[in-house]
Amino acid sequence: MRKRKDVMALAACCFVLVLGLIGLEWFKAEKSIKPYAIVTTFKGDPQRSRAFTWYSNHAQDEAIIQLMEGKTADSWNTDKVITFTGTTTTANGTKRFVHKVEATGLKPGTAYTYRVGSGEDKSWSDAAVFQTASIDQNDFTFINVADSQGVTEQDFELWGATLNKAFAIFPEAAFIVHNGDFTENPKDEQGWTYLFAKAKKWVMQVPLMPVTGNHDEVDGGAEPFISHFNVPDNGADGSIAGTTYSYDYGSVHFTMLNSESNIKEQTKWLKQDLESTDKPWTIVAVHQGPYGGNTYKKVKGWTELFDEFGVDLVLQGHNHEYSRSYPLRGGEIVGNGEDTVFNLEGTVYVVTNAAGQKFNEKKDDQFYHKVHFQNDKQMFAGIRINGDTLTFQAYDVDGNKLDEFMLKHETI
Ligand SMILES: [Fe+2]
Known part of the structure; x- marks a missing residue:
């Protein structure tokens, strides 16, 4: 009887351990798909463009930015969304990936909300807002x-x-x-x-x-x-x-x-x-x-x-x-x-x-x-x-x- 109890306890422990390991792998996979080290810079004309760089640990990632006019984004499934794609390279000597995109053709003096990612559902960054320079920015x-x-x-x-x-x-x-x-x-x-x-x-x-x-x-x-x-x-x-x-x-x-x-x-x-x-x-x-x-x-x-x-x-x-x-x-x-x-x-x-x-x-x-x-x-x-x-x-x-x-x- 006691032996049976021990076996059942051991089985329960193993089950919990396996669940934990599956959970950990799932968490790691979720995390690895997320962009990090996201930073914006000027590359072209600050009135009409904006550049972005980010890293990911996700192999064969696409580099995509989605943006729309305004300071909030209620939905990313509207025809207001503008999409730009860029380049992905392997970070020198690491298993990390470097993504660079430039958004062009923007309106001067305008706020845009954006997010970056690979295009996969769970790959998107948090949304953030940037503002292009005005025409007479004196x-x-x-x-x-x-x-x-x-x-x-x-x-x-x-x-x-x-x-x-x-x-x-x-x-x-x-x-x-x-x-x-x-x-x-x-x-x-x-x-x-x-x-x-x-x-x-x-x-x-x-x-x-x-x-x-x-x-x-x-x-x-x-x-x-x-x-x-x-x-x-x-x-x-x-x-x-x-x-x-x-x-x-x-x-x-x-x-x-x-x-x-x-x-x-x-x-x-x-x-x-x-x-x-x-x-x-x-x-x-x-x-x-x-x-x-x-x-x-x-x-x-x-x-x-x-x-x-x-x-x-x-x-x-x-x-x-x-x-x-x-x-x-x-x-x-x-x-x-x-x-x-x-x-x-x-x-x-x-x-x-x-x-x-x-x-x-x-x-x-x-x-x-x-x-x-x-x-x-x-x-x-x-x-x-x-x-x-x-x-x-x-x-x-x-x-x-x-x-x-x-x-x-x-x-x-
Ligand atoms: Fe220094």
Whole structure:
């Protein structure tokens, strides 16, 4: 009798175990079909297009985006749905898949709700909303951050909290410029997964425009980094595609340089790029910049072009401390030293500390430093361009404003 009971108990245990294993496999299958690391970027004209990148663990996935006008989607089975397909490639040396799509032919100044997936029922992402740029976008704000550079999930929670505060203070921000060093080790895909997961709420809505850092391109290789972003393919000859590019948003021309390789060839491209823009404002973003916490002489040649073409602002990273230069021209301070720079007297160079867990000891003050400190707190900047005025405001993650200056394209 007892033996029979034991057998029945064992059978019940086995049954539960088998059910559990089936359930686990079902859960894993459900999970593996879901897109992750979803991020939107500008690729073509921000008024009429928007690009997207995401990862999946699902073999032979299609890359599909569905979108419709408006801020909600009651149903995805209507003739209002517009569908775009893109490319799927295997992520370098992993069992993951990279999906990239660009939605084109969109209406300016219009909100769209979208989702991405493979087309299979359970493959769709959550829905999110993005807004195309208006025709005359002469008043807008963007957020600047640098060096999120984490390893663990907790590290990237700090980056997520930084963006949460940035959008609490600048809810109108139209996009983010990230000055490089997204993760500590670009080959550790888990780091990228955390990076996008902790910022999901923001980077599914507003473009995250990347700059290449020395932790993004390592020993001449940048494949994991560039696999995560779908950016303009208009960069310098000899640069890894996706590590140098430029784009226009409203009245501003943005040039994204790569301080990690191909410096000489980029100088030629930079000249052509700055020569060819007719936008009233020019902002350059680079990881290791010429006038940060200290000077970086390798890219000093670029400053002559910034002078020649009247670049307004250079956003930098790498130093993990805060620094802001006086307006500089020809390597010298110009202007009256006040916090308003009139009529392109010189270029201002900024490093907005770091948006992650790592802070460096503050370097020695240099002659060009107007503001220079280490507060050991994640920071971000909100930059508003409104007609002839650019206003730069830097905050820490607690919401304290720590620096502010203005650039004006008008004489006193
Ligand atoms: Fe860094």
